[in-house]
Amino acid sequence: MMPRIARKFALALAAALLALSGHAAVAQSEKTGVERLYVLNCGEGTAGDISRWTPGLNEGKTMDFVDTCYLIKHAKGWFLWDTGIADSVAAMPNGLPPSDPKAVAWRRPKTLQGQLEQLGVKPDDIKAMGVSHTHPDHSGNVELFPQATLYVQKAEYDWPGANNEPRFKPSHPVELLAGDKDVFGDGSLTILSTPGHTPGHQSLLVKLPKTGAVILSGDVVHFKDNWDNRRVPSMNVDKDQSAASMQKIADVLAKEKAQLWINHDKAQRDSQKMAPEFYD
Template sequence: MMPRITFAVAIAALALSGSAALAQSEKAGVEKLYVLNCGEGTAGDISRWTPGLNEGKTMDFVDTCYLVKHSKGWFLWDTGIADSVASMPNGLVPADPKAVTWRRPKTLAAQIEQLGLKPDDVKAMAVSHTHPDHTGNVELFPQATLFVQKAEYDWPGANNEPRFKPSHPVELLTGDKDVFGDGSVTILSTPGHTPGHQSLLVKLPKTGAVVLSGDAVHFRDNWDNRRVPSMNVNKDQSAASMQKIADTLANEKAQLWINHDKAQRDSQKMAPEFYD
Protein backbone atom coordinates (compact mmCIF):
# COMPACT_ATOMS: atom_id res chain seq x y z
CA MET A 1 0.00 0.00 0.00
CA MET A 2 2.93 2.33 0.65
CA PRO A 3 3.70 3.00 -3.02
CA ARG A 4 0.08 4.04 -3.61
CA ILE A 5 0.16 6.43 -0.66
CA THR A 6 3.44 7.88 -1.90
CA PHE A 7 2.00 8.27 -5.39
CA ALA A 8 -1.14 9.96 -4.02
CA VAL A 9 0.98 12.34 -1.94
CA ALA A 10 3.11 13.11 -4.99
CA ILE A 11 0.02 13.86 -7.08
CA ALA A 12 -1.37 16.11 -4.33
CA ALA A 13 1.96 17.91 -4.05
CA LEU A 14 2.07 18.37 -7.81
CA ALA A 15 -1.47 19.78 -7.80
CA LEU A 16 -0.58 22.17 -4.98
CA SER A 17 2.56 23.31 -6.75
CA GLY A 18 0.55 23.80 -9.93
CA SER A 19 -2.03 25.86 -8.05
CA ALA A 20 0.75 27.95 -6.51
CA ALA A 21 2.32 28.51 -9.91
CA LEU A 22 -1.06 29.49 -11.35
CA ALA A 23 -1.72 31.89 -8.47
CA GLN A 24 1.73 33.37 -8.96
CA SER A 25 1.15 33.80 -12.70
CA GLU A 26 -2.21 35.46 -12.03
CA LYS A 27 -0.46 38.04 -9.86
CA ALA A 28 2.11 38.89 -12.52
CA GLY A 29 1.71 42.24 -14.27
CA VAL A 30 -0.04 45.35 -12.99
CA GLU A 31 -1.66 44.98 -9.58
CA LYS A 32 -2.82 48.51 -8.76
CA LEU A 33 -3.04 51.98 -10.29
CA TYR A 34 -3.20 54.99 -7.99
CA VAL A 35 -4.47 58.41 -9.14
CA LEU A 36 -2.55 61.21 -7.40
CA ASN A 37 -3.45 64.90 -7.03
CA CYS A 38 -0.47 66.71 -8.57
CA GLY A 39 -1.96 70.18 -8.80
CA GLU A 40 -5.11 72.25 -9.28
CA GLY A 41 -5.35 75.49 -11.18
CA THR A 42 -7.32 78.02 -13.16
CA ALA A 43 -6.52 79.16 -16.70
CA GLY A 44 -7.16 82.84 -17.28
CA ASP A 45 -8.05 82.35 -20.97
CA ILE A 46 -8.49 78.94 -22.56
CA SER A 47 -8.48 80.15 -26.18
CA ARG A 48 -4.87 78.98 -26.60
CA TRP A 49 -6.12 75.43 -26.04
CA THR A 50 -9.13 75.94 -28.37
CA PRO A 51 -7.97 78.19 -31.24
CA GLY A 52 -10.77 80.39 -32.52
CA LEU A 53 -13.02 79.64 -29.56
CA ASN A 54 -13.50 80.61 -25.90
CA GLU A 55 -11.70 83.96 -26.08
CA GLY A 56 -11.46 85.33 -22.53
CA LYS A 57 -13.11 82.26 -20.96
CA THR A 58 -11.57 80.86 -17.80
CA MET A 59 -11.44 77.15 -16.91
CA ASP A 60 -10.40 75.07 -13.93
CA PHE A 61 -7.68 72.53 -14.61
CA VAL A 62 -6.29 69.65 -12.60
CA ASP A 63 -2.85 68.07 -12.83
CA THR A 64 -2.63 64.33 -12.30
CA CYS A 65 0.13 61.83 -11.63
CA TYR A 66 -0.26 58.06 -11.59
CA LEU A 67 1.55 55.40 -9.59
CA VAL A 68 1.57 51.85 -10.92
CA LYS A 69 2.20 48.84 -8.70
CA HIS A 70 3.59 46.11 -10.94
CA SER A 71 4.72 42.68 -9.77
CA LYS A 72 8.26 43.76 -10.71
CA GLY A 73 8.16 47.09 -8.87
CA TRP A 74 6.72 50.62 -8.66
CA PHE A 75 6.44 52.86 -11.73
CA LEU A 76 5.53 56.56 -11.59
CA TRP A 77 3.93 58.43 -14.50
CA ASP A 78 4.38 62.23 -14.41
CA THR A 79 5.40 64.18 -11.30
CA GLY A 80 3.17 67.27 -11.48
CA ILE A 81 3.66 70.76 -10.17
CA ALA A 82 6.66 71.17 -7.84
CA ASP A 83 5.82 70.30 -4.23
CA SER A 84 7.28 73.67 -3.19
CA VAL A 85 4.14 75.35 -4.62
CA ALA A 86 2.19 73.90 -1.68
CA SER A 87 3.72 76.58 0.56
CA MET A 88 2.74 79.47 -1.74
CA PRO A 89 -0.44 81.13 -0.36
CA ASN A 90 -1.53 82.43 -3.78
CA GLY A 91 -0.22 79.48 -5.76
CA LEU A 92 2.26 79.69 -8.63
CA VAL A 93 1.11 82.81 -10.44
CA PRO A 94 2.28 83.00 -14.09
CA ALA A 95 3.67 86.11 -15.75
CA ASP A 96 1.00 85.73 -18.42
CA PRO A 97 -2.47 86.19 -16.87
CA LYS A 98 -3.98 83.97 -19.60
CA ALA A 99 -1.94 80.99 -18.41
CA VAL A 100 -2.71 78.67 -15.49
CA THR A 101 -2.26 79.70 -11.87
CA TRP A 102 -1.31 76.43 -10.15
CA ARG A 103 -1.85 75.38 -6.55
CA ARG A 104 -0.64 72.26 -4.73
CA PRO A 105 -3.27 71.12 -2.16
CA LYS A 106 -1.28 67.92 -1.50
CA THR A 107 2.39 67.28 -2.09
CA LEU A 108 3.48 64.28 -4.12
CA ALA A 109 5.86 63.34 -1.30
CA ALA A 110 2.99 63.21 1.23
CA GLN A 111 0.84 61.06 -1.06
CA ILE A 112 3.70 58.62 -1.63
CA GLU A 113 4.25 58.45 2.14
CA GLN A 114 0.53 57.89 2.77
CA LEU A 115 0.83 54.69 0.72
CA GLY A 116 3.59 53.46 3.02
CA LEU A 117 6.30 54.12 0.45
CA LYS A 118 9.52 56.08 0.30
CA PRO A 119 10.72 57.82 -2.88
CA ASP A 120 13.51 55.22 -3.06
CA ASP A 121 10.86 52.53 -3.58
CA VAL A 122 10.13 53.96 -7.04
CA LYS A 123 12.65 52.32 -9.37
CA ALA A 124 11.29 53.51 -12.72
CA MET A 125 9.39 56.55 -13.92
CA ALA A 126 8.42 58.48 -17.03
CA VAL A 127 7.06 61.91 -17.81
CA SER A 128 4.66 62.57 -20.64
CA HIS A 129 6.75 65.61 -21.59
CA THR A 130 9.00 68.26 -20.11
CA HIS A 131 6.63 71.13 -19.33
CA PRO A 132 7.02 72.09 -15.65
CA ASP A 133 3.54 70.93 -14.61
CA HIS A 134 4.70 67.39 -15.42
CA THR A 135 8.34 67.45 -14.31
CA GLY A 136 8.10 69.45 -11.08
CA ASN A 137 9.21 66.60 -8.81
CA VAL A 138 11.46 64.45 -10.99
CA GLU A 139 14.38 64.94 -8.62
CA LEU A 140 12.35 63.63 -5.69
CA PHE A 141 13.30 60.27 -7.26
CA PRO A 142 17.00 60.68 -8.17
CA GLN A 143 17.58 56.91 -8.23
CA ALA A 144 14.67 56.05 -10.54
CA THR A 145 15.38 55.31 -14.20
CA LEU A 146 13.58 57.96 -16.25
CA PHE A 147 12.07 56.85 -19.56
CA VAL A 148 11.97 59.77 -22.00
CA GLN A 149 11.92 60.11 -25.76
CA LYS A 150 15.28 61.16 -27.20
CA ALA A 151 13.54 63.92 -29.17
CA GLU A 152 12.28 65.37 -25.87
CA TYR A 153 15.57 64.90 -24.04
CA ASP A 154 17.49 66.70 -26.80
CA TRP A 155 14.95 69.53 -27.11
CA PRO A 156 16.72 72.67 -25.87
CA GLY A 157 15.33 74.16 -22.70
CA ALA A 158 15.35 77.80 -21.62
CA ASN A 159 18.76 79.32 -22.42
CA ASN A 160 19.67 75.95 -23.99
CA GLU A 161 19.82 74.36 -20.55
CA PRO A 162 19.28 70.59 -20.25
CA ARG A 163 15.77 69.52 -19.25
CA PHE A 164 16.98 67.07 -16.60
CA LYS A 165 19.99 66.82 -14.32
CA PRO A 166 22.80 65.07 -16.20
CA SER A 167 23.25 62.76 -13.19
CA HIS A 168 19.70 61.39 -13.39
CA PRO A 169 19.61 57.84 -14.80
CA VAL A 170 17.79 57.96 -18.13
CA GLU A 171 16.72 55.50 -20.79
CA LEU A 172 16.25 57.34 -24.08
CA LEU A 173 13.45 56.07 -26.31
CA THR A 174 12.82 56.38 -30.03
CA GLY A 175 9.25 55.12 -30.09
CA ASP A 176 6.99 52.89 -28.02
CA LYS A 177 8.39 51.01 -25.01
CA ASP A 178 7.08 47.92 -23.22
CA VAL A 179 8.28 48.91 -19.75
CA PHE A 180 8.18 45.53 -18.02
CA GLY A 181 8.36 43.28 -21.06
CA ASP A 182 4.92 41.74 -20.51
CA GLY A 183 2.65 44.17 -22.37
CA SER A 184 1.01 45.48 -19.20
CA VAL A 185 2.59 48.95 -19.20
CA THR A 186 3.46 50.47 -22.58
CA ILE A 187 4.79 53.95 -23.27
CA LEU A 188 3.25 55.25 -26.50
CA SER A 189 5.14 57.79 -28.56
CA THR A 190 2.62 60.60 -29.21
CA PRO A 191 4.58 63.67 -30.39
CA GLY A 192 3.03 67.00 -31.33
CA HIS A 193 2.38 68.86 -28.11
CA THR A 194 6.16 68.71 -27.66
CA PRO A 195 8.76 66.98 -29.89
CA GLY A 196 8.93 63.86 -27.72
CA HIS A 197 5.56 63.76 -26.01
CA GLN A 198 4.40 60.33 -24.88
CA SER A 199 1.27 58.70 -23.42
CA LEU A 200 0.83 55.50 -21.40
CA LEU A 201 -1.20 52.33 -21.88
CA VAL A 202 -1.85 50.40 -18.64
CA LYS A 203 -3.64 47.04 -18.60
CA LEU A 204 -5.36 46.33 -15.27
CA PRO A 205 -6.73 42.88 -14.38
CA LYS A 206 -10.22 44.09 -13.34
CA THR A 207 -10.57 47.65 -14.65
CA GLY A 208 -9.19 46.72 -18.06
CA ALA A 209 -7.01 48.87 -20.30
CA VAL A 210 -6.52 52.59 -19.67
CA VAL A 211 -4.65 55.16 -21.76
CA LEU A 212 -3.18 58.07 -19.79
CA SER A 213 -3.22 61.01 -22.18
CA GLY A 214 -0.42 63.23 -20.94
CA ASP A 215 -1.06 66.44 -22.91
CA ALA A 216 -1.87 64.75 -26.22
CA VAL A 217 -5.27 66.17 -25.27
CA HIS A 218 -6.07 68.53 -22.39
CA PHE A 219 -9.81 68.08 -21.82
CA ARG A 220 -12.75 66.11 -23.17
CA ASP A 221 -14.16 68.74 -25.55
CA ASN A 222 -10.79 69.03 -27.30
CA TRP A 223 -10.67 65.24 -27.67
CA ASP A 224 -14.20 65.00 -29.04
CA ASN A 225 -13.47 67.72 -31.60
CA ARG A 226 -9.79 66.83 -32.24
CA ARG A 227 -8.67 70.39 -31.50
CA VAL A 228 -4.95 71.19 -31.49
CA PRO A 229 -3.81 73.92 -29.06
CA SER A 230 -1.91 76.84 -30.58
CA MET A 231 1.13 76.22 -28.34
CA ASN A 232 1.72 72.69 -29.70
CA VAL A 233 4.99 72.38 -31.60
CA ASN A 234 3.54 70.40 -34.52
CA LYS A 235 -0.13 70.36 -35.60
CA ASP A 236 0.15 67.39 -37.97
CA GLN A 237 1.96 65.27 -35.40
CA SER A 238 -0.65 66.25 -32.81
CA ALA A 239 -3.49 65.07 -35.06
CA ALA A 240 -1.63 61.83 -35.87
CA SER A 241 -1.00 61.16 -32.18
CA MET A 242 -4.68 61.64 -31.35
CA GLN A 243 -5.51 59.12 -34.08
CA LYS A 244 -2.93 56.70 -32.65
CA ILE A 245 -4.60 57.00 -29.25
CA ALA A 246 -8.04 56.49 -30.81
CA ASP A 247 -6.77 53.34 -32.55
CA THR A 248 -5.28 52.09 -29.28
CA LEU A 249 -8.57 52.70 -27.45
CA ALA A 250 -10.41 50.68 -30.09
CA ASN A 251 -7.89 47.84 -30.27
CA GLU A 252 -7.51 47.48 -26.50
CA LYS A 253 -11.13 48.37 -25.61
CA ALA A 254 -9.52 50.97 -23.36
CA GLN A 255 -10.68 54.02 -21.43
CA LEU A 256 -9.05 57.42 -22.03
CA TRP A 257 -8.02 59.24 -18.85
CA ILE A 258 -7.29 62.88 -19.67
CA ASN A 259 -4.66 64.38 -17.41
CA HIS A 260 -5.98 67.91 -17.00
CA ASP A 261 -9.74 67.24 -17.26
CA LYS A 262 -11.28 68.26 -13.94
CA ALA A 263 -14.75 66.77 -14.51
CA GLN A 264 -13.25 63.38 -15.26
CA ARG A 265 -10.84 63.41 -12.35
CA ASP A 266 -13.60 64.50 -9.96
CA SER A 267 -15.32 61.22 -10.82
CA GLN A 268 -12.26 59.05 -10.14
CA LYS A 269 -11.03 57.25 -7.04
CA MET A 270 -8.04 59.10 -5.62
CA ALA A 271 -5.14 57.63 -3.66
CA PRO A 272 -5.02 55.89 -1.25
CA GLU A 273 -7.91 54.24 -3.10
CA PHE A 274 -6.84 52.49 -6.28
CA TYR A 275 -7.89 50.74 -9.46
CA ASP A 276 -7.03 47.07 -9.90
Protein backbone atom coordinates in the same frame (compact mmCIF):
# COMPACT_ATOMS: atom_id res chain seq x y z
CA MET B 1 -0.61 -2.34 8.74
CA MET B 2 -1.87 -0.37 5.71
CA PRO B 3 -2.72 -2.67 2.75
CA ARG B 4 -0.23 -2.40 -0.12
CA ILE B 5 -2.78 -0.85 -2.54
CA ALA B 6 -3.84 1.76 0.02
CA ARG B 7 -0.19 2.56 0.78
CA LYS B 8 0.56 3.01 -2.94
CA PHE B 9 -2.46 5.27 -3.30
CA ALA B 10 -1.40 7.38 -0.31
CA LEU B 11 2.12 7.74 -1.68
CA ALA B 12 0.79 8.71 -5.12
CA LEU B 13 -1.58 11.26 -3.55
CA ALA B 14 1.24 12.77 -1.46
CA ALA B 15 3.45 13.02 -4.57
CA ALA B 16 0.64 14.69 -6.52
CA LEU B 17 0.01 17.20 -3.75
CA LEU B 18 3.75 17.95 -3.54
CA ALA B 19 3.88 18.53 -7.29
CA LEU B 20 0.84 20.80 -7.16
CA SER B 21 2.32 22.89 -4.34
CA GLY B 22 5.53 23.17 -6.36
CA HIS B 23 3.60 24.37 -9.41
CA ALA B 24 1.75 26.88 -7.23
CA ALA B 25 5.03 28.22 -5.88
CA VAL B 26 6.41 28.57 -9.40
CA ALA B 27 3.21 30.27 -10.58
CA GLN B 28 3.41 32.67 -7.66
CA SER B 29 7.04 33.52 -8.40
CA GLU B 30 6.23 34.06 -12.08
CA LYS B 31 3.35 36.45 -11.39
CA THR B 32 3.34 39.26 -13.93
CA GLY B 33 1.40 42.34 -14.86
CA VAL B 34 -0.04 45.49 -13.37
CA GLU B 35 -1.78 44.95 -10.04
CA ARG B 36 -3.02 48.45 -9.04
CA LEU B 37 -3.19 52.02 -10.28
CA TYR B 38 -3.47 54.98 -7.90
CA VAL B 39 -4.68 58.42 -9.07
CA LEU B 40 -2.79 61.22 -7.26
CA ASN B 41 -3.65 64.92 -6.94
CA CYS B 42 -0.62 66.70 -8.42
CA GLY B 43 -2.05 70.19 -8.70
CA GLU B 44 -5.18 72.29 -9.16
CA GLY B 45 -5.49 75.57 -10.97
CA THR B 46 -7.41 77.98 -13.14
CA ALA B 47 -6.65 78.81 -16.76
CA GLY B 48 -6.90 82.54 -17.42
CA ASP B 49 -8.08 82.27 -21.05
CA ILE B 50 -8.84 78.89 -22.62
CA SER B 51 -8.68 80.27 -26.17
CA ARG B 52 -4.98 79.27 -26.13
CA TRP B 53 -6.18 75.64 -26.01
CA THR B 54 -9.10 76.24 -28.42
CA PRO B 55 -7.83 78.64 -31.12
CA GLY B 56 -10.62 80.90 -32.38
CA LEU B 57 -13.02 79.91 -29.60
CA ASN B 58 -13.68 80.75 -25.93
CA GLU B 59 -11.88 84.10 -25.98
CA GLY B 60 -11.57 85.41 -22.42
CA LYS B 61 -13.21 82.34 -20.80
CA THR B 62 -11.58 80.81 -17.74
CA MET B 63 -11.59 77.12 -16.82
CA ASP B 64 -10.57 75.04 -13.80
CA PHE B 65 -7.78 72.55 -14.49
CA VAL B 66 -6.39 69.66 -12.47
CA ASP B 67 -2.99 68.04 -12.70
CA THR B 68 -2.75 64.30 -12.18
CA CYS B 69 0.02 61.79 -11.45
CA TYR B 70 -0.37 58.02 -11.46
CA LEU B 71 1.33 55.42 -9.29
CA ILE B 72 1.31 51.92 -10.74
CA LYS B 73 2.04 48.73 -8.81
CA HIS B 74 3.47 46.12 -11.14
CA ALA B 75 4.57 42.63 -10.13
CA LYS B 76 8.16 43.78 -10.78
CA GLY B 77 7.93 47.00 -8.77
CA TRP B 78 6.51 50.51 -8.52
CA PHE B 79 6.25 52.76 -11.60
CA LEU B 80 5.38 56.46 -11.41
CA TRP B 81 3.84 58.30 -14.38
CA ASP B 82 4.17 62.11 -14.38
CA THR B 83 5.25 63.99 -11.27
CA GLY B 84 3.08 67.12 -11.38
CA ILE B 85 3.71 70.65 -10.16
CA ALA B 86 6.73 70.94 -7.85
CA ASP B 87 5.88 70.03 -4.24
CA SER B 88 7.42 73.36 -3.17
CA VAL B 89 4.33 75.13 -4.55
CA ALA B 90 2.32 73.64 -1.64
CA ALA B 91 4.07 76.14 0.66
CA MET B 92 3.08 79.15 -1.47
CA PRO B 93 -0.07 80.74 0.05
CA ASN B 94 -1.23 82.15 -3.31
CA GLY B 95 0.04 79.33 -5.49
CA LEU B 96 2.25 79.71 -8.55
CA PRO B 97 1.19 82.56 -10.84
CA PRO B 98 1.78 81.97 -14.58
CA SER B 99 4.21 84.05 -16.63
CA ASP B 100 1.42 84.31 -19.25
CA PRO B 101 -1.89 85.53 -17.74
CA LYS B 102 -3.78 83.26 -20.18
CA ALA B 103 -2.05 80.16 -18.79
CA VAL B 104 -2.81 78.21 -15.60
CA ALA B 105 -2.23 79.58 -12.09
CA TRP B 106 -1.35 76.42 -10.15
CA ARG B 107 -1.86 75.43 -6.51
CA ARG B 108 -0.63 72.29 -4.79
CA PRO B 109 -3.22 71.18 -2.16
CA LYS B 110 -1.28 67.97 -1.44
CA THR B 111 2.35 67.12 -2.05
CA LEU B 112 3.31 64.11 -4.13
CA GLN B 113 5.67 62.92 -1.41
CA GLY B 114 2.92 63.15 1.21
CA GLN B 115 0.51 61.09 -0.89
CA LEU B 116 3.16 58.42 -1.45
CA GLU B 117 3.88 58.32 2.31
CA GLN B 118 0.17 57.79 2.96
CA LEU B 119 0.44 54.67 0.77
CA GLY B 120 3.57 53.49 2.57
CA VAL B 121 5.75 54.15 -0.49
CA LYS B 122 9.14 55.82 -0.05
CA PRO B 123 10.88 57.68 -2.90
CA ASP B 124 13.56 54.95 -2.96
CA ASP B 125 10.82 52.37 -3.64
CA ILE B 126 10.19 53.90 -7.07
CA LYS B 127 12.61 52.08 -9.38
CA ALA B 128 11.19 53.31 -12.70
CA MET B 129 9.22 56.33 -13.85
CA GLY B 130 8.15 58.21 -16.94
CA VAL B 131 6.92 61.68 -17.76
CA SER B 132 4.56 62.45 -20.60
CA HIS B 133 6.70 65.50 -21.38
CA THR B 134 8.95 68.10 -19.81
CA HIS B 135 6.55 70.96 -19.09
CA PRO B 136 6.86 71.79 -15.36
CA ASP B 137 3.32 70.69 -14.48
CA HIS B 138 4.37 67.14 -15.47
CA SER B 139 8.05 67.01 -14.54
CA GLY B 140 8.16 69.21 -11.42
CA ASN B 141 9.18 66.46 -9.00
CA VAL B 142 11.42 64.21 -11.12
CA GLU B 143 14.38 64.79 -8.79
CA LEU B 144 12.49 63.50 -5.76
CA PHE B 145 13.43 60.13 -7.32
CA PRO B 146 17.10 60.52 -8.30
CA GLN B 147 17.68 56.76 -8.40
CA ALA B 148 14.63 55.86 -10.55
CA THR B 149 15.23 55.04 -14.21
CA LEU B 150 13.45 57.72 -16.24
CA TYR B 151 11.78 56.62 -19.47
CA VAL B 152 11.68 59.52 -21.92
CA GLN B 153 11.75 59.97 -25.69
CA LYS B 154 15.17 60.98 -26.99
CA ALA B 155 13.51 63.85 -28.91
CA GLU B 156 12.23 65.24 -25.59
CA TYR B 157 15.48 64.66 -23.72
CA ASP B 158 17.47 66.48 -26.41
CA TRP B 159 14.99 69.39 -26.73
CA PRO B 160 16.80 72.47 -25.38
CA GLY B 161 15.25 74.06 -22.30
CA ALA B 162 15.41 77.67 -21.18
CA ASN B 163 18.79 79.24 -22.02
CA ASN B 164 19.67 75.95 -23.76
CA GLU B 165 19.79 74.20 -20.38
CA PRO B 166 19.19 70.42 -20.30
CA ARG B 167 15.66 69.45 -19.27
CA PHE B 168 16.86 66.83 -16.78
CA LYS B 169 19.91 66.50 -14.57
CA PRO B 170 22.54 64.67 -16.62
CA SER B 171 23.21 62.47 -13.56
CA HIS B 172 19.64 61.08 -13.56
CA PRO B 173 19.53 57.47 -14.83
CA VAL B 174 17.57 57.44 -18.08
CA GLU B 175 16.38 55.14 -20.83
CA LEU B 176 16.05 57.13 -24.04
CA LEU B 177 13.25 55.94 -26.33
CA ALA B 178 12.65 56.30 -30.05
CA GLY B 179 9.03 55.17 -30.23
CA ASP B 180 6.77 52.86 -28.24
CA LYS B 181 8.14 50.82 -25.31
CA ASP B 182 6.75 47.76 -23.49
CA VAL B 183 8.20 48.70 -20.11
CA PHE B 184 8.16 45.30 -18.37
CA GLY B 185 8.02 43.07 -21.44
CA ASP B 186 4.60 41.59 -20.62
CA GLY B 187 2.29 44.01 -22.48
CA SER B 188 0.74 45.39 -19.29
CA LEU B 189 2.45 48.81 -19.40
CA THR B 190 3.27 50.35 -22.77
CA ILE B 191 4.63 53.83 -23.42
CA LEU B 192 3.15 55.25 -26.65
CA SER B 193 5.07 57.84 -28.63
CA THR B 194 2.62 60.71 -29.23
CA PRO B 195 4.60 63.80 -30.34
CA GLY B 196 3.10 67.16 -31.23
CA HIS B 197 2.40 68.95 -27.97
CA THR B 198 6.18 68.75 -27.46
CA PRO B 199 8.80 67.05 -29.69
CA GLY B 200 8.92 63.87 -27.61
CA HIS B 201 5.53 63.76 -25.92
CA GLN B 202 4.38 60.28 -24.86
CA SER B 203 1.29 58.63 -23.39
CA LEU B 204 0.84 55.42 -21.37
CA LEU B 205 -1.31 52.34 -22.01
CA VAL B 206 -2.06 50.46 -18.77
CA LYS B 207 -3.80 47.07 -18.75
CA LEU B 208 -5.47 46.40 -15.41
CA PRO B 209 -6.82 42.94 -14.52
CA LYS B 210 -10.34 44.10 -13.58
CA THR B 211 -10.69 47.69 -14.86
CA GLY B 212 -9.30 46.78 -18.29
CA ALA B 213 -7.19 48.99 -20.53
CA VAL B 214 -6.67 52.68 -19.75
CA ILE B 215 -4.71 55.29 -21.72
CA LEU B 216 -3.14 58.09 -19.67
CA SER B 217 -3.15 60.88 -22.22
CA GLY B 218 -0.54 63.29 -20.89
CA ASP B 219 -1.22 66.42 -22.97
CA VAL B 220 -2.19 64.78 -26.27
CA VAL B 221 -5.41 66.49 -25.27
CA HIS B 222 -6.16 68.76 -22.32
CA PHE B 223 -9.91 68.34 -21.85
CA LYS B 224 -12.76 66.30 -23.33
CA ASP B 225 -14.20 69.00 -25.60
CA ASN B 226 -10.85 69.32 -27.36
CA TRP B 227 -10.70 65.54 -27.77
CA ASP B 228 -14.24 65.34 -29.18
CA ASN B 229 -13.43 68.09 -31.70
CA ARG B 230 -9.76 67.18 -32.31
CA ARG B 231 -8.62 70.73 -31.53
CA VAL B 232 -4.89 71.49 -31.40
CA PRO B 233 -3.78 74.16 -28.89
CA SER B 234 -1.81 77.11 -30.22
CA MET B 235 1.19 76.33 -27.96
CA ASN B 236 1.76 72.84 -29.44
CA VAL B 237 5.07 72.55 -31.29
CA ASP B 238 3.67 70.67 -34.31
CA LYS B 239 0.03 70.75 -35.44
CA ASP B 240 0.27 67.81 -37.89
CA GLN B 241 2.04 65.60 -35.36
CA SER B 242 -0.58 66.56 -32.76
CA ALA B 243 -3.41 65.47 -35.06
CA ALA B 244 -1.58 62.22 -35.94
CA SER B 245 -1.03 61.45 -32.26
CA MET B 246 -4.73 61.97 -31.49
CA GLN B 247 -5.53 59.51 -34.28
CA LYS B 248 -3.00 57.01 -32.89
CA ILE B 249 -4.67 57.25 -29.47
CA ALA B 250 -8.10 56.78 -31.07
CA ASP B 251 -6.84 53.66 -32.88
CA VAL B 252 -5.38 52.18 -29.68
CA LEU B 253 -8.58 52.98 -27.77
CA ALA B 254 -10.59 51.05 -30.36
CA LYS B 255 -8.17 48.11 -30.55
CA GLU B 256 -7.82 47.71 -26.77
CA LYS B 257 -11.40 48.74 -25.89
CA ALA B 258 -9.69 51.20 -23.55
CA GLN B 259 -10.77 54.22 -21.53
CA LEU B 260 -9.11 57.60 -22.15
CA TRP B 261 -8.07 59.36 -18.95
CA ILE B 262 -7.36 63.03 -19.72
CA ASN B 263 -4.79 64.45 -17.32
CA HIS B 264 -6.12 67.99 -16.92
CA ASP B 265 -9.88 67.37 -17.27
CA LYS B 266 -11.42 68.34 -13.92
CA ALA B 267 -14.89 66.87 -14.55
CA GLN B 268 -13.39 63.48 -15.36
CA ARG B 269 -10.90 63.57 -12.50
CA ASP B 270 -13.67 64.47 -10.04
CA SER B 271 -15.46 61.25 -11.03
CA GLN B 272 -12.42 59.06 -10.34
CA LYS B 273 -11.30 57.21 -7.23
CA MET B 274 -8.38 59.07 -5.69
CA ALA B 275 -5.56 57.56 -3.62
CA PRO B 276 -5.55 55.82 -1.21
CA GLU B 277 -8.34 54.13 -3.18
CA PHE B 278 -7.13 52.41 -6.34
CA TYR B 279 -8.08 50.71 -9.60
CA ASP B 280 -7.19 47.04 -10.07
